[in-house]
Every structure is written in C-alpha cells, then in structure tokens.
Amino acid sequence: MKQEDKFKQKKLLPNISLPEDLRRLGIEQLGELCSEVRDFLIQTLSQHPGHFASSLSTVELTVAMHYVFHTPEDKIVWDVGHQAYTHKLLTGRKELFDTLRQYGGLSGFPHPKESPFDAFISGHASNSISAALGISTALQIEGKTDRKVIAVIGDGALTGGLAFEGLNNISTTNNNLLVVLNDNEMAIDENVGGLSKCLLKITTGKFYNKMRWLLYTLLRKRKPKKNYKSGVLTRLTNSLKSLLSGSHTIFEGLNVRYFGPVDGHDVMGLVKVLSDLKRLDGPKVLHIKTIKGKGFSKAEENPTLWHAPGRFNPETGERLVKDDKDMPPLFQEVFGKTLVELAEENEKIVGITPAMPTGCSMNYLFEKYPLRAFDVGIAEGHAVTFSAGMSIAGLLPYCNIYSSFAQRSFDQIIHDVALQNLRMVLCLDRAGIVGEDGATHHGIFDLPYLSMIPNLIVSAPMNEWDLRNLMYLASRKDIGTLTIRYPRGRGSKKDWHNEIEEIAIGKGRMLQEGRDIAFISIGFIGNVVEEVVKELSLRGVSSAHYNLLFLKPLDEELLNQIGEKFSKVVTVEDGVIIGGMGEQVADFFLKNGYSPKVRHVGVPNCFVEHGSIAELHHKYKMDKEGILEIALECLGEMG
Numbered sequence: 091m092k093q094e095d096k097f098k099q100k101k102l103l104p105n106i107s108l109p110e111d112l113r114r115l116g117i118e119q120l121g122e123l124c125s126e127v128r129d130f131l132i133q134t135l136s137q138h139p140g141h142f143a144s145s146l147s148t149v150e151l152t153v154a155m156h157y158v159f160h161t162p163e164d165k166i167v168w169d170v171g172h173q174a175y176t177h178k179l180l181t182g183r184k185e186l187f188d189t190l191r192q193y194g195g196l197s198g199f200p201h202p203k204e205s206p207f208d209a210f211i212s213g214h215a216s217n218s219i220s221a222a223l224g225i226s227t228a229l230q231i232e233g234k235t236d237r238k239v240i241a242v243i244g245d246g247a248l249t250g251g252l253a254f255e256g257l258n259n260i261s262t263t264n265n266n267l268l269v270v271l272n273d274n275e276m277a278i279d280e281n282v283g284g285l286s287k288c289l290l291k292i293t294t295g296k297f298y299n300k301m302r303w304l305l306y307t308l309l310r311k312r313k314p315k316k317n318y319k320s321g322v323l324t325r326l327t328n329s330l331k332s333l334l335s336g337s338h339t340i341f342e343g344l345n346v347r348y349f350g351p352v353d354g355h356d357v358m359g360l361v362k363v364l365s366d367l368k369r370l371d372g373p374k375v376l377h378i379k380t381i382k383g384k385g386f387s388k389a390e391e392n393p394t395l396w397h398a399p400g401r402f403n404p405e406t407g408e409r410l411v412k413d414d415k416d417m418p419p420l421f422q423e424v425f426g427k428t429l430v431e432l433a434e435e436n437e438k439i440v441g442i443t444p445a446m447p448t449g450c451s452m453n454y455l456f457e458k459y460p461l462r463a464f465d466v467g468i469a470e471g472h473a474v475t476f477s478a479g480m481s482i483a484g485l486l487p488y489c490n491i492y493s494s495f496a497q498r499s500f501d502q503i504i505h506d507v508a509l510q511n512l513r514m515v516l517c518l519d520r521a522g523i524v525g526e527d528g529a530t531h532h533g534i535f536d537l538p539y540l541s542m543i544p545n546l547i548v549s550a551p552m553n554e555w556d557l558r559n560l561m562y563l564a565s566r567k568d569i570g571t572l573t574i575r576y577p578r579g580r581g582s583k584k585d586w587h588n589e590i591e592e593i594a595i596g597k598g599r600m601l602q603e604g605r606d607i608a609f610i611s612i613g614f615i616g617n618v619v620e621e622v623v624k625e626l627s628l629r630g631v632s633s634a635h636y637n638l639l640f641l642k643p644l645d646e647e648l649l650n651q652i653g654e655k656f657s658k659v660v661t662v663e664d665g666v667i668i669g670g671m672g673e674q675v676a677d678f679f680l681k682n683g684y685s686p687k688v689r690h691v692g693v694p695n696c697f698v699e700h701g702s703i704a705e706l707h708h709k710y711k712m713d714k715e716g717i718l719e720i721a722l723e724c725l726g727e728m729g
Contacts, residue, residue, distance in 0.1 A: 100126045108182055109156040109207075120157065120357045124149050127176055128385045130187075136404040140190050140198055140526075141172035143383035143393040144244075147274050147354070151242070151378060152176035154360035155270075158368060159238055162207045167222040169243040169253075171199035171212025173272070181207035191526035193701030198527060209239075213530025214495065215468045216250025218243045219269055223256055226265035238266060238368060245273040246445065249467035260373040261345035268367055269375045273351065274382040274393075341375045350377030355384060394448055418581045421614075424554045425517060425561070425576075426451025429488055430458050432565045439565060440480055442466060442489040444473040450490040450519045470495050474502040474516070481512040486565065493518040493533025493575060500539065507571055508545040514571055515564045521550070521575035522613065522664035523693070523707065528700030534693050536575050537612070538669030541642045547572045547595060548642040550613035554586035556639060562590045569595060577614045577664070579703075596643035604634030607725055608656040608686075612638045612671045615664040615712065622717045631725065641671050644678060653684030658724050660689045662717060667692040689724045691717050 102119060103126040106112050115123065128149050135142050153176065155166060161181070168174045178196065179187060182205065189195025200208035210221040222241035229237045247253060248271065260267060341348040347370075352363055360378070367374060383389025388407035389396035401410040433439045433455060441455040445468045456463040466473045470491050477487035491499065496518050507514065521533040540548045547569060551557040557576055564572045601616075602623050611619045616637045623633045636652060638645060652659065659679075661672030672690035679686060693710055707713040711720060 165209035169218035219256030354378035354380035518575040
C-alpha cells in the first residue's frame with residue numbers, strides 16, 4: 091500500500107510531523123486525530139507486521155502526553171517499547187513507518203540513536219522506572235527542575251522485580267517522576283500474580299473511585315495552591331481508602347502518590363489529568379485503564395493471538411497465514427508436546443515460564459496438567475530460583491526462558507542452581523539471531539556465558555529429534571543441570587515424533603566423512619553446513635561435517651580425531667564468536683598440540699541490528715553463501 095493511500099480522508103495526521111504540530115491543534119480535535127492514528131496503524135501493520143494489539147491500546151495516551159509535555163526536553167521512557175508506535179508517528183518518523191522492523195529501517199522499539207525523542211532504549215521489560223528515575227534525578231541535580239520525566243509501564247511489566255526496585259527508590263530521591271501505569275490486564279499472555287489482583291481490586295472499587303474523582307474535581311474547581319491541593323487530596327483519599335479497604339495501595343505504601351484509575355481511551359480526559367499532574371511536585375503514579383487491541387474487534391477479543399499477528403486483511407481481520415501442512419514443526423511445538431509426554435511418564439516433572447506460556451508452547455502442559463505448570467510473570471530471575479526450590483524439594487523442573495531474557499537470571503543460574511548442582515532443565519528458546527525484534531532480542535550470548543559456569547551441561551540440538559532426545563535424557567537420569575538452547579521457528583524434520591534414542595552426555599557425531607576440510611557446527615545452523623558440504627562436493631571438494639550436540643562437556647575424543655586428520659577447519663555457530671564454540675575448539679587444538687588453520691563463522695563482537703533472519707545471516711556470512719565463501723578462502727589460503 092502506498093503511503094499516500096493511507097492518508098486518504100485523513101485531515102489531521104498528514105499535517106503532523108512533530109509534537110509541536112500536534113500542540114497547535116485544539117483539544118477538541120484530538121479525538122479525531124486518535125481515530126486517524128489508529129486507522130493508520132491498522133492499515134500499515136496489516137502489510138508490514140509488528141506489535142499490533144499493544145500499539146492500539148496506547149494511542150490516546152501517547153497523543154495526550156505529547157500534547158501536554160514539551161518533548162523532547164521532557165522525557166518519556168517506554169517500558170518494553172512495543173506499544174510506542176504512535177510515539178514514532180508523532181516524532182518525525184511517519185514517512186519511514188513502512189520500514190518498521192525491516193533491515194535498515196525503523197526499529198520496532200525506541201532507541202536514542204534513532205530519535206532524540208527516544209529517551210532510553212527499550213526491549214526488555216521492567217526497566218522504565220529505574221531509567222526514568224535516574225534521568226529525573228540527574229535533571230534535579232543540574233537545576234533543570236522544570237523538566238518532566240514520564241515512565242510508561244504496563245501492568246505486565248510491573249510484575250518484574252526491577253520495577254519494584256525502582257518504585258522502592260522513588261521516594262528516597264529528589265524527583266518529579268510521573269509513572270503512567272497502562273493497565274490492560276495483559277502482558278503477552280494474561281497477567282498472573284498478586285499484583286494484578288491488587289490492581290483489579292483498585293479498578294473495580296466503584297464507590298471508592300467515584301468518591302475519589304469527586305474530591306479531585308471539587309478541589310480542581312476551587313483552584314487552591316498546587317501544593318495545598320495535592321496534599322489535601324492525598325490525605326483525603328488515603329483516609330477514604332483506609333476506611334473502605336483498611337489499607338493503602340501498594341504505591342502509596344511506598345510513599346508515591348496514586349491517581350486513578352482513569353479511562354485510557356478518553357484523550358481529552360487524559361489531557362486534563364496530565365496537565366494537572368504536570369503541576370504537582372514529587373513522584374506520582376497515574377493508573378489508566380486501556381483495552382489491548384482497542385479499535386480492532388479481533389484484537390480486542392484475542393489480544394494474545396494479535397500481539398504480533400503477521401499480515402492480515404484490515405477489513406475482515408482474516409490473518410494471512412501461510413499453509414504449513416507440509417512443513418516441519420516449530421521447535422516450540424515440539425518442546426511443548428514433548429514436555430506433556432514426559433509429564434505423563436514422570437509425575438515429578440513441572441513446567442515454569444516467565445510470562446511466555448503461549449510463545450514457548452508450555453500452554454500444552456497448562457491444558458493437560460494445570461497444577462504442574464507455572465507462569466510466574468515477567469520475572470526471569472525468580473523463575474530460575476523458583477525452579478531451583480522445586481528441584482531441591484524433589485521435583486524435576488523444566489524452566490523455559492527466551493535466551494535474551496535469560497541474561498537477566500545470570501546470577502540465579504550460578505548461585506541458586508549451578509552452585510548446588512541441582513537436577514533441572516533450563517530450556518533457552520529463541521536462541522541465535524531471531525530477526526526483526528533486533529538487538530534486544532537476539533539470543534547470541536548464551537553459549538559463552540553458560541559454558542563458563544561449573545556444573546552446567548550445555549547442549550544445542552540440530553533438529554527436533556535432538557531436542558526430544560535431550561529432553562528425555564534429563565527426565566530419565568539425574569545428570570544435574572541440563573541447558574538446551576534452540577532457535578525460533580521451524581525445524582528440519584517433518585517426521586519429528588521419533589522414537590527416543592539414548593544419547594551420551596558430551597558426545598558429538600560425524601555427519602559426513604571428508605578429507606580436504608572439516609566443518610564443526612553446533613545447533614540448528616548445522617543444517618546450513620549440510621548444504622555447504624553438498625555444494626563443495628559438486629565442486630570436487632571432500633568436506634567432513636562434525637556436529638557437537640554438546641558444548642559442555644566438549645567431545646575431546648572427537649576433537650582429537652579432527653585435529654589429527656585435518657589442516658583446515660571451519661567452526662560454525664549461531665552466536666557470538668568470542669567465548670563461543672569456535673574459540674573453545676581452537677583453544678583445545680592449541681593446548682593439545684594441533685595446528686590446523688581455523689576459521690570461525692558466527693557473530694562478531696557487536697550488537698546485531700534488526701532485519702529478517704535471512705538478511706542478518708547473509709550480512710554476517712552465516713548463510714550458505716557466506717559459509718561457502720569462508721571455506722573456499724580457507725582452502726585457498728592453505729593451498
């Protein structure tokens with residue numbers, strides 16, 4: 091769809107490039123602008139996929155914030171950031187919106203390098219309050235007391251421990267931070283835990299909220315001095331709350347003033363509330379109620395499915411899903427269904443996920459054995475230690491965390507799991523380059539940081555059969571802590587439901603004999619090496635291919651065979667080279683007196699940008715053409 095087609099019948103949005111244009115509108119025009127923005131998002135994201143439902147829920151909030159606050163001098167920090175598409179539209183990036191999440195185009199998340207309106211990088215959950223508090227405190231120290239800082243955090247991200255650490259610190263520092271709690275009762279899946287119930291209780295207390303708003307309205311009409319007004323309102327509402335519920339909200343218990351909840355889709359109401367809060371000193375929380383997927387009925391009905399739906403028909407809501415009947419299954423499906431099989435055999439098996447039951451396919455276990463499946467919210471560190479507690483009490487936890495998010499649980503893996511050498515399985519989903527979500531989501535650091543931790547077994551399946559065999563290995567033997575990392579997307583085996591094969595810990599395998607050059611691979615990228623070996627064979631080159639199912643322990647017997655036989659070796663992995671499989675193999679050769687010419691394929695020492703997996707693999711020479719080029723160079727160098 092051409093850019094000009096999206097602007098048909100739109101009167102306001104085409105004339106807005108920056109927030110200063112927005113502020114020229116009358117407040118009565120903002121509702122129409124929100125309708126135009128929402129339609130623009132629906133039309134664009136139907137053809138250029140991105141995070142859909144969450145972006146529709148924050149249209150009015152974003153318009154109101156940029157209308158009231160003087161951005162970019164005033165700072166907005168977005169938590170996670172996938173709800174910030176309207177923010178991008180209003181801050182000079184509307185004409186580039188067709189490039190969203192594409193290689194060389196706009197990022198799907200806020201990033202200061204992309205725009206001065208992006209105050210802090212986003213991607214992982216729960217960091218907004220801490221970052222915004224740091225910015226606000228710095229402005230106070232510099233004497234810029236007129237500058238405002240706003241943290242926008244969802245109720246899902248508020249379940250993360252880092253958010254609580256930030257809240258706990260707010261009242262101890264000199265700041266004017268405003269925390270906007272965007273409450274739609276959803277993260278990606280439905281929210282869990284006591285905090286969501288607490289917010290629901292606040293939201294559904296109709297009498298309390300009516301009385302509180304009445305007090306606020308009366309004080310606002312009288313227009314007393316701002317400090318007096320805010321103090322009276324706080325004292326009156328706290329007294330009212332104590333009378334009705336016997337307790338303060340969690341925010342006021344932390345000495346942070348709480349306002350709300352208010353309708354997050356009433357843009358004029360939001361402008362009025364934000365204007366009043368802008369004049370109040372000190373930290374405060376504005377609780378708004380929104381609907382994830384607002385304005386698109388299919389997304390409102392099923393926000394989990396429409397979190398990132400891919401292409402769809404914007405008129406009918408029909409998702410344009412590819413026919414996958416004759417394709418290999420997703421690794422995630424294989425994990426989820428295999429876990430149910432294991433749980434049927436072993437009643438001690440339990441599943442743990444930090445807010446990703448659908449994404450990692452643990453929803454199968456939730457459906458079959460709901461009392462043995464646990465969604466702990468956006469709390470990766472807690473997920474690991476919770477699993478450790480279950481393990482030490484005699485259960486067998488399978489804890490599934492996305493690889494890039496597992497970085498947040500590094501200390502817990504060391505201190506609570508490895509140090510005690512506990513029996514459990516840590517499954518790292520979305521390992522390797524994951525594509526359009528970009529630098530914050532690529533799972534490229536896991537092999538180095540896991541392999542350096544004592545007592546861990548580190549594995550990476552090449553296909554679905556390997557994944558099932560590894561999962562079964564851990565269920566049938568007490569082998570300590572097994573980590574299994576596997577990629578996002580489809581595998582390579584249509585007949586994935588194999589008979590389980592007994593595998594030996596720390597043993598690799600030779601997939602192809604050869605004499606001229608040896609490839610050593612680990613993980614799913616080994617399938618690409620298979621194609622390279624075939625291509626070299628057509629060119630008269632005899633290539634051997636060895637796949638290491640385990641990085642730790644290394645198969646030293648296999649590496650000795652390779653070192654003795656080959657003078658040319660190419661290592662191939664879908665993660666960072668530094669500290670990865672290739673460097674560990676090269677180190678083994680050096681220490682054991684072998685001197686082959688070793689070339690490494692993998693991610694260099696950089697953060698990988700966003701783009702399709704194919705585009706990024708091509709850039710870093712991790713596709714068939716790139717690996718072939720490196721192999722031919724290696725062969726040529728050695729003559």
